[in-house]
Amino acid sequence: xxxxxxxxxxxxxxxxxxxxxxxxxxxxxxxxxxxxxxxxxxxxxxxxxxxxxxxxxxxxxxxxxxxxxxxxxxxxxxxxxxxxxxxxxxxxxxxxxxxxxxxxxxxxxxxxxxxxxxxxxxxxxxxxxxxxxxxxxxxxxxxxxxxxxxxxxxxxxxxxxxxxxxxxxxxxxxxxxxxxxxx
Numbered sequence: 001x002x003x004x005x006x007x008x009x010x011x012x013x014x015x016x017x018x019x020x021x022x023x024x025x026x027x028x029x030x031x032x033x034x035x036x037x038x039x040x041x042x043x044x045x046x047x048x049x050x051x052x053x054x055x056x057x058x059x060x061x062x063x064x065x066x067x068x069x070x071x072x073x074x075x076x077x078x079x080x081x082x083x084x085x086x087x088x089x090x091x092x093x094x095x096x097x098x099x100x101x102x103x104x105x106x107x108x109x110x111x112x113x114x115x116x117x118x119x120x121x122x123x124x125x126x127x128x129x130x131x132x133x134x135x136x137x138x139x140x141x142x143x144x145x146x147x148x149x150x151x152x153x154x155x156x157x158x159x160x161x162x163x164x165x166x167x168x169x170x171x172x173x174x175x176x177x178x179x180x181x182x183x
Contacts, residue, residue: 002089004102006053006081014053015044015075021072032072033064037062042069053082057089057102063113066091077103085147114155115145121179128159129176136170138163144176 017026023044025029030044040058042065045053045182053076057069075086089102092109100109128136137162146155156175161168 001056001093002059003100004055004069004084005084006055006073006076006080006082007083008051008053010080011048011055011163012046012076012080014044014076018072019074021043021068021075023072032068034058034065034068035062038065041071044072046053055079055089055102061091063110066102067104067110073103074135121177125180126161127178127180128156128161128170129178130172131175135172135175136161136163136168137180140169141167142178 014030018030019025021032023032023042026046030046032042032044034040034042034057038058038061043056044052045056046052055069055073057065061069066181073084073086076082084103086101086103089122090099091102091106092100092113093110094100094105094108098105100106122142124139124140125138127134141160141162143159144157146157156177158169158171159177161170
């Protein structure tokens with residue numbers, strides 16, 4: 001089990017904050033079911049005596065779970081003006097080989113993972129989405145991402161595909177490249 005702790009001052013009101021992220025309150029803790037890959041829950045326990053909020057989650061979590069947990073920790077830290085201690089929540093390494101934790105280093109790590117994902121899609125059949133609309137399908141040749149990533153999957157600014165109509169380049173903010181399994 002991995003743990004991260006937010007230390008705070010005062011008496012934060014957590015119910016509305018955590019319920020907005022889908023957590024439910026039961027038996028003196030908040031819980032959120034994670035993906036099937038995680039095989040467990042996110043547990044959030046507020047210790048009023050110690051002025052800490054502890055988050056516990058399984059070691060094996062999907063990327064979407066990591067993003068969700070990071071968002072929850074960020075929201076708690078912002079709301080409580082707290083400090084995050086996540087040395088017991090090591091989730092990977094960044095491009096330089098430095099340890100990354102669920103909060104500290106997370107943005108750099110997701111950017112690294114996303115770059116690797118897009119690089120591995122080159123030469124593969126993909127669909128390009130703008131919102132919910134598919135604006136193109138074909139073999140991915142190149143892509144360009146935002147210089148300063150917001151760590152969202154829609155950080156693609158342009159991409160070039162080989163389509164049934166030849167080589168096409170798509171430009172725009174907030175595009176997403178998704179692999180396709182059917183030809």
